[in-house]
Amino acid sequence: MQLKSLGLSVCLRMISEIDSLHEYPETKSVLLRKRCPFFNEEELLQIIDISLSSPPVDSTSVIDSSFGADHYLQGHLLTGLEIHGFQKIRDSRFVRGTTVLEDLRCEFIVGAFASSAESNSSGNDTELGGSYPSAVARALEVNESKSLPGDKLLEPVTTVVVNRIATLLLVPTTRLQKDTHLAELSMESMLADEFRSDIFRAFKVDMLFVLLTDRSTEVKTVSGYIGKELLEGR
Numbered sequence: 469m470q471l472k473s474l475g476l477s478v479c480l481r482m483i484s485e486i487d488s489l490h491e492y493p494e495t496k497s498v499l500l501r502k503r504c505p506f507f508n509e510e511e512l513l514q515i516i517d518i519s520l521s522s523p524p525v526d527s528t529s530v531i532d533s534s535f536g537a538d539h540y541l542q543g544h545l546l547t548g549l550e551i552h553g554f555q556k557i558r559d560s561r562f563v564r565g566t567t568v569l570e571d572l573r574c575e576f577i578v579g580a581f582a583s584s585a586e587s588n589s590s591g592n593d594t595e596l597g598g599s600y601p602s603a604v605a606r607a608l609e610v611n612e613s614k615s616l617p618g619d620k621l622l623e624p625v626t627t628v629v630v631n632r633i634a635t636l637l638l639v640p641t642t643r644l645q646k647d648t649h650l651a652e653l654s655m656e657s658m659l660a661d662e663f664r665s666d667i668f669r670a671f672k673v674d675m676l677f678v679l680l681t682d683r684s685t686e687v688k689t690v691s692g693y694i695g696k697e698l699l700e701g702r
Contacts, residue, residue, distance in 0.1 A: 478519050478545045485509045507547075519545055601628055601670060608698055617695025625671075625698075626691040632666045633687070646688040650680060657681060673697040 484506035507515070603624035611621045626646060634641045637653055644653075655663065660680040667675050673694050679685055 476519050476543055476545060478515065478547070480507065480512070480515070480547055482506050483509065483512055515545075515547060604628065604671070604698070608702060611699065613699070614702075615696065615699055617692065617699060621695050621698075622688075622691050625694050626687065628670055629667070629687060629691050629694070632663065632670065636663055636666065644687060646686065646691075648687050649683065650685050650687070650690075651683040655680060667694065671698060672701075 485508050601624065604621070607621040607624050611618050617625070630641050630644045633644055633650075633653065636659060639653075650660075657677075660677060664675045664677060664680060667673060667690075671694055674697075675690070675693065679689070679693060
């Protein structure tokens with residue numbers, strides 16, 4: 469039997485005692501509310517130790533030609549996939565897109581996640597009418613101006629924006645008004661990046677990162693920007 473030195477990639481979740489989470493406790497508290505699991509520094513070192521201590525793999529062993537040699541299957545260590553956290557958030561009626569659950573490689577996990585739902589009615593704001601949420605699509609068709617969004621368009625856009633922010637931070641929508649500043653919600657770079665992805669999923673609009681992190685930006689500023697982009701792309 470011939471043994472070869474093979475690499476092992478390790479997929480880690482967030483580390484709680486170092487780097488940005490250590491420097492921004494507000495971000496950490498938001499992620500904890502979202503049931504996002506962390507590693508501490510000691511757990512990280514244990515995982516690295518396990519990775520380096522793995523027994524040698526027979527590189528000539530073949531399980532199935534459709535998957536490849538055994539060492540390809542054992543070449544990746546996935547950590548921190550905590551589906552129970554997503555379930556608790558969903559059961560609290562906070563519904564949002566999750567990149568993990570949108571990945572085709574997680575097909576079996578997605579099936580288990582869907583079957584554990586309390587009901588098929590989620591109340592999600594992303595029911596699509598064409599490429600956009602249905603209420604936004606209808607308002608877009610009747611907007612009088614070709615470049616400026618009117619109130620009939622801004623209202624459903626704002627509803628989606630508020631729901632997305634509330635779900636991101638796990639706070640009631642009643643805490644959010646049109647003139648609420650994003651800075652009041654601790655919308656620092658990590659959360660702004662996640663919110664930007666949420667907006668793109670809902671509207672296919674690429675929000676400006678600097679706009680989301682500007683201390684003067686209000687909820688209505690975001691809605692107005694999205695409304696203009698939707699009209700330009702129509």
